[in-house]
Amino acid sequence: MSLISPWRADFPALDALERQGQTYLDSAATAQKPQALIDALAHYYANGAANVHRAQHLPGALATQAFEDTRHKAAEWLHAGACGQVVFTHGATSAFNLLACGLEHLFQTGDEIVISALEHHANLLPWQQLAKRRGLKLVVLPLTAQGVIDLDAARNLIGSRTRLLAVSQLSNVLGTWQPVAPLIALAKAHGAFTVIDGAQGVVHGRHDVQALDCDFYVFSSHKLYGPDGVGVLFGRHQALAQLRPWQFGGEMVLQTDYHHATFRPAPLGFEAGTPPVSGVIGLGATLDYLNDVNHLAAAEHEANLHALLRAGLVLREGVQLVGEPEVALVSFVIDGVHNADLAHLLTEQGIAVRAGHHCAIPLINTLGLSGAIRVSLGIYNDSDDLERFFNALDQALELLR
Amino acid sequence: MNLPEPARTAVETFGTSLSWEQRARLLMQWGDRLPAMADDEKTDEHLVDGCESKVWLLADVIDGHWQFRAASDARLIRGLVALLLARVNGLSAQDLEQVDLPDWFNQLGLSRHLSPSRSNGLNAVLQKMRQLAG
Numbered sequence: 047m048s049l050i051s052p053w054r055a056d057f058p059a060l061d062a063l064e065r066q067g068q069t070y071l072d073s074a075a076t077a078q079k080p081q082a083l084i085d086a087l088a089h090y091y092a093n094g095a096a097n098v099h100r101a102q103h104l105p106g107a108l109a110t111q112a113f114e115d116t117r118h119k120a121a122e123w124l125h126a127g128a129c130g131q132v133v134f135t136h137g138a139t140s141a142f143n144l145l146a147c148g149l150e151h152l153f154q155t156g157d158e159i160v161i162s163a164l165e166h167h168a169n170l171l172p173w174q175q176l177a178k179r180r181g182l183k184l185v186v187l188p189l190t191a192q193g194v195i196d197l198d199a200a201r202n203l204i205g206s207r208t209r210l211l212a213v214s215q216l217s218n219v220l221g222t223w224q225p226v227a228p229l230i231a232l233a234k235a236h237g238a239f240t241v242i243d244g245a246q247g248v249v250h251g252r253h254d255v256q257a258l259d260c261d262f263y264v265f266s267s268h269k270l271y272g273p274d275g276v277g278v279l280f281g282r283h284q285a286l287a288q289l290r291p292w293q294f295g296g297e298m299v300l301q302t303d304y305h306h307a308t309f310r311p312a313p314l315g316f317e318a319g320t321p322p323v324s325g326v327i328g329l330g331a332t333l334d335y336l337n338d339v340n341h342l343a344a345a346e347h348e349a350n351l352h353a354l355l356r357a358g359l360v361l362r363e364g365v366q367l368v369g370e371p372e373v374a375l376v377s378f379v380i381d382g383v384h385n386a387d388l389a390h391l392l393t394e395q396g397i398a399v400r401a402g403h404h405c406a407i408p409l410i411n412t413l414g415l416s417g418a419i420r421v422s423l424g425i426y427n428d429s430d431d432l433e434r435f436f437n438a439l440d441q442a443l444e445l446l447r
Numbered sequence: 448m449n450l451p452e453p454a455r456t457a458v459e460t461f462g463t464s465l466s467w468e469q470r471a472r473l474l475m476q477w478g479d480r481l482p483a484m485a486d487d488e489k490t491d492e493h494l495v496d497g498c499e500s501k502v503w504l505l506a507d508v509i510d511g512h513w514q515f516r517a518a519s520d521a522r523l524i525r526g527l528v529a530l531l532l533a534r535v536n537g538l539s540a541q542d543l544e545q546v547d548l549p550d551w552f553n554q555l556g557l558s559r560h561l562s563p564s565r566s567n568g569l570n571a572v573l574q575k576m577r578q579l580a581g
Contacts, residue, residue, distance in 0.1 A: 384500060384520060384521040384522065385499070385500075386524055387521050387522050387523050390471075390521075390524075394467040394470075394471065402499045403499075416500075441468070445472065445475075446522070
């Protein structure tokens, strides 16, 4: 079955990578960029860069307009409606750190933070370190054999001491959708804050933060075909109002003398210093592009590719899938073959996949693995990419066995 | 500089134009020829931090000359480490300092495996060697 991506031509790097003999199957790490984004960056830099929210001059006004337009587009992408707004950070990691610092004052010794066993380090370490600072208990929700957060266990573990729940929507290792809506409902029933790590989830579906009812939703631009250096933090108005500023500097201040200061509310109060202006403008162009992509067709294409990938892998002797991947990516190990050896030989053949712990060391250890190879897909991938991967895999296995 | 005998062999073997399969086969052969390390020597203390695969490294000085021993659970890394040992084993501390390792892997057509973006840990092995010899 030949699966052709109608969007491949919109991403010039795919052609360039092909000329370099590279097959890109690492979009879960970072995605390639559409021409629309490249054009927007070039246009911004070629027609007058300016700082935002500061200057009265025309270039400043245009940059601010484009910057703020992206804020609206990002909120629309999440169907935020009027329930909250978007704060720009320097990445998803930065957004989680903002939350862990900005909410710190609300925690008391003995309070509990609930995460899950599959969290990326970005949604683990800020909470782990907050727990250490404040004498909190970090509760880790276990997974089912399918690689999904165990809701039965969660019902027992989320309780009156829970002050915050922070979980991933789509696992970057297991490729499984997580039951975030019931988890949020459980946490809300106990008055806890809810944080969703949408870094992977936002790329593979349109989500509705109003329906999810989360307080915060975090994603990074670069995985959603946008520029790097930009993170999006959506927050509900009431939740944002409880955040304390965490970084101090230009433009986040209302009034200051040498010894005292008052600060702006969200979003600007959390955007100290010059934000990534070009990156945010580029993200706006990416979202415009993605809005023109037929989402049903894209989801179907991704699902077909994913099925092909899964089927091809399980056909091969000794392949063990990690969990039961549903979308976007498949992680696997091979009996008797070291991941590092396989990764080495795939690299030699121009196959760009990720090997190792995928920034989720506790999860990899929990699964009893030392690492895994992850193949991840973008809308620009096609069945030829997978064929090249499978050929390379067969060659590598022939050598190693 | 006079290369140690195993290093000359390595250059003769790897320094020619090879297909990726030939290179991989040779690396595995070199790895397989590394003297086995006893299990009780494969301790956390001897583990090189920062490798995706496990690499253990031990160093001894015999009559003023460095002798490293290494093991890895990954075959190709074992081969790369074997090539590293071929270049440095038997050198005095003074000679060891003079070794230009990026150049060494360049001579072998393997410089890509030393690039900082590679997480195979070869750089970490070098660092640990220098630490031990420091």
